[in-house]
Amino acid sequence: xxxxxxxxxxxxxxxxxxxxxxxxxxxxxxxxxxxxxxxxxxxxxxxxxxxxxxxxxxxxx
Amino acid sequence: xxxxxxxxxxxxxxxxxxxxxxxxxxxxxxxxxxxxxxxxxxxxxxxxxxxxxxxxxxxxxxxxxxxxxxxxxxxxxxxxxxxxxxxxxxxxxxxxxxxxxxxxxxxxxxxxxxxxxxxxxxxxxxxxxxxxxxxxxxxxxxxxxxxxxxxxxxxxxxxxxxxxxxxxxxxxxxxxxxxxxxxxxxxxxxxxxxxxxxxxxxxxxxxxxxxxxxxxxxxxxxxxxxxxxxxxxxxxxxxxxxxxxxxxxxxxxxxxxxxxxxxxxxx
Numbered sequence: 001x002x003x004x005x006x007x008x009x010x011x012x013x014x015x016x017x018x019x020x021x022x023x024x025x026x027x028x029x030x031x032x033x034x035x036x037x038x039x040x041x042x043x044x045x046x047x048x049x050x051x052x053x054x055x056x057x058x059x060x061x
Numbered sequence: 062x063x064x065x066x067x068x069x070x071x072x073x074x075x076x077x078x079x080x081x082x083x084x085x086x087x088x089x090x091x092x093x094x095x096x097x098x099x100x101x102x103x104x105x106x107x108x109x110x111x112x113x114x115x116x117x118x119x120x121x122x123x124x125x126x127x128x129x130x131x132x133x134x135x136x137x138x139x140x141x142x143x144x145x146x147x148x149x150x151x152x153x154x155x156x157x158x159x160x161x162x163x164x165x166x167x168x169x170x171x172x173x174x175x176x177x178x179x180x181x182x183x184x185x186x187x188x189x190x191x192x193x194x195x196x197x198x199x200x201x202x203x204x205x206x207x208x209x210x211x212x213x214x215x216x217x218x219x220x221x222x223x224x225x226x227x228x229x230x231x232x233x234x235x236x237x238x239x240x241x242x243x244x245x246x247x248x249x250x251x252x253x254x255x256x257x258x259x260x261x262x263x264x265x266x267x268x269x270x271x272x273x274x275x276x277x278x279x280x281x282x283x284x285x286x287x288x289x290x291x292x293x294x295x296x297x298x299x300x301x302x303x304x305x306x307x308x309x310x311x312x313x314x315x316x317x318x319x320x321x322x323x324x325x326x327x328x
Contacts, residue, residue, distance in 0.1 A: 003190045008124030015129035015186040016110070019136070022179050026172070030306050037313045044320045 087309075095305055102302045105295035109135065112291055118282040129187045131288055135296035136179040141243050142297045143173030143304060144212065148240045151233035163229035164315075166236050168307040170215050172300055177209050192257060200249050201258035208242040215239060 113131035120127035147169030154162035184205070185195045196202065215235055222228035250258045 002122050003124050003126060005124055007190050008126040011186050011190050012125040012128050015126070015132060015183045018182050018186065019132045019179055022175055022182075026175050026303060030303070030310060034306075034310055034313065037310070037317055041313065041317050041320070044317060044324065048320050048324055 095302070095309075098298070098302045098305070102295070102299040105291070106299055109288075109292045109295040112284075112288040117284045117288040123191055126187055126190050129183050131292040133180055133183040133187065134289060135292040136176045136183065138293040139296035139300035140173045140176035140180060141247065143169045143176060143300050144236075144240055144243050145169075146304060147173070147215075147236040151236040154229055154233045158226075160225070160229060163232065164308055164311040165304070166233060167219065167311060168304040170212050170236065171307050172303045174209070174212050174216070176296075176300060177205075177212065181205060181209060197257065199258060200253045200256045201246070204242070204246040204249050208246050211239045211242050 109131065113128050117128065117131065119125060147166045150162045150166035150169060153159075154166060184202070188197070189195050215232065218235055219228055219232050222231060250256050250260050
């Protein structure tokens, strides 16, 4: 059995494209989730360090 | 106010901000190692792709599609390594009850599962021109899809248990038992005589199933063996790097949840 060169090349390209896409997906997930958590952390830390009296006077009733 | 109102999910919420900070801040040397590992992973993966496309010889019968194997085998090696990390970390959690091992075990599955997905999809793409089908009933293919489902269920299991201690304990035991599917999937092509899947790393006559279709002769060309070795090492190092990042992400998440729980308890 011999696979024609154009068919073989097409499937090879498809395979490498899928690998690149999934690896990109893993890295993009890690980066975007880390950014999101860091933003949330900075917000929470500023809230956590705010004295109780300040929170009570500035928070909406 | 007070510890009674603190969520049982985040028992560390009673700790001071300084204590939390001290627990999670990483030594600069570790961050440097991680950055170095990231650079090494990128360089090795680039070398792997270049070797797979230009250095390794082309198969006379199947042509260039055979080059998919360098990604397919590499991704499986990396996934198996990640799942092995889950086993070791799970066992260490059961012995020490330290939550850092549970986080490492989770990182193994979170990284290993997409790598197993790469193995499945690249295998199907290779099979289409070689076997004239994307998928067929075959012992190796069946065991691989079962492996994938077992590790997907690991994540579902974790999401259904709310108590952190119970979740970690169950996940550790499950992660250890789930590794049987990795051993089974690796061994099946060497045991069953009716599998279509070729044995890539075969030693001795008879290692290949009689029904195997689509050869991958590692001994046919010295370049093939070298490229496959470089590919497997690169994928494993890349998986370790990703697991390390995933572990840090889990630490960050825990920190956010702990501060959130403390703020809510103080209100």
